[in-house]
Amino acid sequence: METCTSYYQSPIGILEIRSEGDTITAILFVNSWKGTKLDEAAIQLNQSASPAIKICMEQLGEYFSGERKVFSLAFSQTGTDFQQTVWKELCNISYGRTISYLELSKRIGNTKAIRAVGTANGNNSISIVVPCHRVIGSNGDLIGYGGDLWRKKWLLAHEAKFENGVQQLF
The missing domain is CATH 1.10.10.10 (Winged helix-like DNA-binding domain superfamily/Winged helix DNA-binding domain)
Structure with missing residues (x-):
């Protein structure tokens, strides 16, 4: 399954959001990747957002505005x-x-x-x-x-x- 990646400008920095199909697989803070400092201007926000990522961005927006307290989106991450x-x-x-x-x-x-x-x-x-x-x-x-x-x-x-x-x- 293809991984889609997009970026979201939040009040606490840019988030990288990844999805596979209808499932969110990662929401990561861009400027804290293992000590790597990235140029925020170089990241194109909302680039190629999948339907799952669009739902995630909408719900994150509601969370940051104080309207959402519980997320209702499909997510999964690999782990033990x-x-x-x-x-x-x-x-x-x-x-x-x-x-x-x-x-x-x-x-x-x-x-x-x-x-x-x-x-x-x-x-x-x-x-x-x-x-x-x-x-x-x-x-x-x-x-x-x-x-x-x-x-x-x-x-x-x-x-x-x-x-x-x-x-x-x-």
């Missing part, structure tokens, strides 16, 4: 059974809420797997839709986010604002 379990559980964290990595490991039934949970969380390639940004340290600190901590802070504050009327979380 353990990673799939972690990613599925991430989707059960309510909009505007956070849990700790320890709580996430409890939810999947293995408190000894806290480091593996953190690694699986970090390997999530469907940012925002699979809300790995909602996982924080046990002491309430913002830790570990592949899209940079400033984005994690922004996403959590954004959700808190629309869910609870809170202007600043951290």
